[in-house]
Amino acid sequence: MELRQIKYFMEVAKREHVTEAANKLHVAQSAVSRQIFNLEEELGVDLFIREGRTVRLTRIGKIFLEHMERAVNVIDDAKQVVEEYIDPHKGTIHIGFSASLASYILPTAIYHFRKEYPDVKFELYQDSYNELIEGVVKGDINIAIVGPLPNDKEKIHSSVLFTEDIVALIPSNHPLANRSSLKLIELRDESFVLFPEGFVLREVIMEGCIQRGFRPKVSFEGKDIDSIKGLVSAGLGVTLIPEVTIVDCLPRATVKIPVIEPSLKRSVGAIIPKERELLPTEKLFYEFIKEFFTRLELYQN
Template sequence: MELRQLQYFVKVARKQHVTQAAEEMHVAQSAVSRQIHLLEEELGVNLFVQKGRNLHLTSVGHLFLSRIEGILTDLERAVGEMHEFLDPEAGEIRIGFPHSLVINLLPAVVASFKKDHPNVKFRLRQGTYASLIRDVTRGEIDLAFISPFPESHEHVSGEILLTEELYAIIPSNHILAEYTSIRLEQLKHESFVMFSEEYTLRAIVMEACLKAGFVPKIEFEGEETDTIRGLVAAGMGVSLLPSMALIEGGQMQPTKIRVTDPQVTRTVGLICRKGEKLPLVAEVFRRFLYEYFQ
């Protein structure tokens, strides 16, 4: 059994497709297929079953994957620790983040950290709330910015870095555009532009609207803050966004107004895998972040 076979197996299991797995690993499809076949022959079991154009794990394939992912994660961590031992300032930090933090926050903190640690590399992964927790739990990333911060979780732990206010955004020609603050109730008859259901910002906005006594009428859904801002600026509805997602850019910008009743906020935290020691360079970055946000 070779390391290459195990790496191919995990990639195919995640992609459920040999061609896509081969393209991502920059190897020939035939090479991936052959190594998977050899692995199944050595184990004496079928790890995959064909369903349409996709490959699905068999029951024993799921069991094998759960063990192999842990082994490969430990191996990757061991190699990283060896490199850090030789030169801690030349290590790599694997960090995840939600889309709403990439506009301003993440570039700022990384740039600040790199001033004193110029040789440290970053491997960045964008994700949703659920996928970031999953990737930290699996050991695929060392740290993750996350919002809202999970106060209690079986597999991850961390601390809140900041609490951020959400603002109402409306078209610039809206009747409320001259106001400096509004009650959320004043938007109850408006059409809303919302994030899709897998994004936690949607849940925060929905909860705030319910507290204000109404269920928002959702006209459009999107997956990026730029899309939400653009639709609102074009007069397609109203929305609520965190302040760091309202960095001005481009000609079409909505009007930003503070919401006072109820005040709407979100927590932004940093998580890692519970009960596990971080790689040295990631621990240095974690401490830097706590000091940065103090």
């Protein structure tokens, strides 16, 4: 079994089309087909079901793919370890993050890190909360910044970076707009703008409202923080939003109001794998952000 065969197999599995895989790999279609055939001959099983010009994985093919993805990640990490062993200050950091952390938190941390280590490169992956956790478990990435931190995950280690307030964002012409603070129950009759179901921030907000005896009436949904702020700015509803997402700029025609009774908060932190060592440059960044946010919190307090 050769690494080339494995990479050809993974590309075909991804695209479910031999010609498209060959084009992506910049090799002849016959070369890809031959290597897949040789791999199946060596393993003694069919990895694909052929359907004209398209293919799809057999059941054993899907299992084999899962193992090969982990194996290739290990090989790629090993190559990167060797490169970074020579100089960890010139490595590449692969890091995942959720939408609500994209505008301020992660860029701020990266900016200050690169002031000390200007030759380090970053590859950033924005994804949903659960996909980021799964990515760290599977080895697609080794660090993710998420909020809130997950509980009861055996294969990941979590470090709290900071705790942030969740505030109300409402249109500036709203009857409550001149208030210095709001009780959550005062929003029970409002139309809400929230993330769709399956987003963890929506779950945090729903749980807080339910604890106060009401379920928010969701009139509009947005898959990213900017669209949610835009809908509120247009007067289409109110929302509850992490304060850090509006730290630089309050959206037009909106006001930010602290929420009391209860005070809504969420923990934000870094997750890393328990069963794998971080690469040298990743370890450098991981230790940096823990210290950076500790110093930042002390300064703010």
